[in-house]
Amino acid sequence: MTQNAKAVIWKLKPKMDRRFRGGHPWVYSNELAGSPKGVELGAWVELRDAKDQFLARGFGNPHSLISFRAVSRDETLIEPGSLQNLKQSLLRAHQLRELAGMSRLSHRLIFGEADRLPGLVIDRYFLQSGHQVFVIQAHTAGADRLISSVLEVLPELTEVWEKTAVVLRNDVGVRKLEGLEFQKVNVLREVSGLNLGEVEILVKPVMAPFDRPVVFSTDLLEGQKTGFFLDQYSNIQLAALRLGNLKPKSQKSKLKILDLCCYVGQWGAQLARVFRAQGIEVEVTAVDSSEKALQFAQKNIEREGARCQTLQVDVLRGLAELPTAGFDLVICDPPALIKSKKDTGPGAHAYLQLNTQAARLVRPGGGWVSCSCSSLLTDEEFAHALTKAASRNSMDVRWLGRGTPSADHPQLTEFPEGRYLKCWIGGVI
Numbered sequence: 567m568t569q570n571a572k573a574v575i576w577k578l579k580p581k582m583d584r585r586f587r588g589g590h591p592w593v594y595s596n597e598l599a600g601s602p603k604g605v606e607l608g609a610w611v612e613l614r615d616a617k618d619q620f621l622a623r624g625f626g627n628p629h630s631l632i633s634f635r636a637v638s639r640d641e642t643l644i645e646p647g648s649l650q651n652l653k654q655s656l657l658r659a660h661q662l663r664e665l666a667g668m669s670r671l672s673h674r675l676i677f678g679e680a681d682r683l684p685g686l687v688i689d690r691y692f693l694q695s696g697h698q699v700f701v702i703q704a705h706t707a708g709a710d711r712l713i714s715s716v717l718e719v720l721p722e723l724t725e726v727w728e729k730t731a732v733v734l735r736n737d738v739g740v741r742k743l744e745g746l747e748f749q750k751v752n753v754l755r756e757v758s759g760l761n762l763g764e765v766e767i768l769v770k771p772v773m774a775p776f777d778r779p780v781v782f783s784t785d786l787l788e789g790q791k792t793g794f795f796l797d798q799y800s801n802i803q804l805a806a807l808r809l810g811n812l813k814p815k816s817q818k819s820k821l822k823i824l825d826l827c828c829y830v831g832q833w834g835a836q837l838a839r840v841f842r843a844q845g846i847e848v849e850v851t852a853v854d855s856s857e858k859a860l861q862f863a864q865k866n867i868e869r870e871g872a873r874c875q876t877l878q879v880d881v882l883r884g885l886a887e888l889p890t891a892g893f894d895l896v897i898c899d900p901p902a903l904i905k906s907k908k909d910t911g912p913g914a915h916a917y918l919q920l921n922t923q924a925a926r927l928v929r930p931g932g933g934w935v936s937c938s939c940s941s942l943l944t945d946e947e948f949a950h951a952l953t954k955a956a957s958r959n960s961m962d963v964r965w966l967g968r969g970t971p972s973a974d975h976p977q978l979t980e981f982p983e984g985r986y987l988k989c990w991i992g993g994v995i
């Protein structure tokens with residue numbers, strides 16, 4: 567490896583540039599011509615092909631199997647990490663969320679590779695109280711080195727900086743793959759009187775009218791992810807569109823929704839709003855293993871005028887004993903059940919078992935939504951698990967829609983790793 571005063575230069579082995587030239591942002595260590603050792607974690611690196619042609623500048627990491635992550639392919643952009651360029655990247659990302667109609671309420675502002683800032687996550691929460699909170703996560707060493715610059719740029723993105731808090735949530739295990747430590751939650755900017763452990767965030771409703779946001783109580787310090795699963799917004803919207811004509815089984819009963827792995831109840835609350843707008847009373851059974859999530863779910867679902875029963879149950883063990891079947895709509899959104907390649911077999915089996923139980927609880931004529939956020943589970947494997955789960959229940963399911971991560975989690979055709987979230991929306995005949 568060559569190291570000059572300006573930049574470290576890494577070269578690819580001959581014929582190893584095809585995927586990268588096709589737009590994929592990563593280079594693996596075995597594709598490099600020399601050893602990446604001796605470079606600091608996350609340092610800026612210039613990548614060249616075997617013939618010494620410039621390819622990109624980005625983050626280098628000798629500790630990780632993914633040695634290089636592209637930030638810029640523009641040879642004239644000598645310092646992609648400068649404050650000015652970072653500001654440009656954040657503004658571009660903001661414009662994209664604006665285009666998608668997601669910039670005025672809580673959304674993901676930066677989604678790593680898709681926003682050309684590999685491993686950096688910034689979620690922007692709008693609060694009922696008029697405050698805003700940016701929650702930042704650095705999954706890569708390169709992103710880790712950008713944090714102080716991000717802090718300098720953020721004030722330019724909001725008109726209410728004096729009412730804006732910033733939290734660094736580097737309490738994620740994935741950092742270990744990059745040689746980074748798991749860190750305690752760190753409030754980088756406090757706002758007096760704001761309790762980040764229980765806030766009321768404002769989320770766009772999935773259906774018109776859009777002028778009254780859906781309010782969710784959640785914990786931005788210790789809640790899962792950065793405090794909320796923003797990626798599910800468009801899937802809830804698709805389910806509302808495709809299954810929005812569901813009716814309760816009889817005129818006297820309420821529409822019964824089972825929300826499995828509900829976290830703070832966004833599916834139940836959003837869909838309660840949709841059905842209640844049609845004059846249909848809703849009863850949500852919210853299931854999760856986390857007691858704290860269930861407390862929030864109850865509050866959030868009841869705020870939308872639905873009845874809510876919570877059950878603290880391990881869905882991988884306890885669903886067979888769930889007393890009530892015959893739900894009008896069952897949503898199943900478990901955590902990633904495949905964490906690493908070696909878990910693929912047992913993980914795929916867990917999806918089958920769980921979905922077999924979930925499908926059993928849908929009444930004929932009802933709706934079934936099933937999600938997987940395991941990037942290691944392929945589309946085909948997930949479809950296979952759903953087919954088998956339906957068949958084990960002698961159930962005829964017609965799939966009415968398939969979802970993806972929301973528009974604030976943009977996708978790159980050339981980066982399949984970004985398409986981790988799968989969602990199938992079906993009608994049971």
Ligand SMILES: C[S@@+](CC[C@H](N)C(=O)[O-])C[C@H]1O[C@@H](n2cnc3c(N)ncnc32)[C@H](O)[C@@H]1O
Nearest residue numbers: 795798827828829854855856880881899900901
């Ligand atoms: C992917 S998140 C669900 C997100 C939620 N549906 C939403 O859209 O906001 C997975 C949820 O499953 C819960 N969970 C994890 N393992 C579980 C288990 N074995 N049984 C029940 N819930 C579990 C977690 O507490 C978390 O709330």
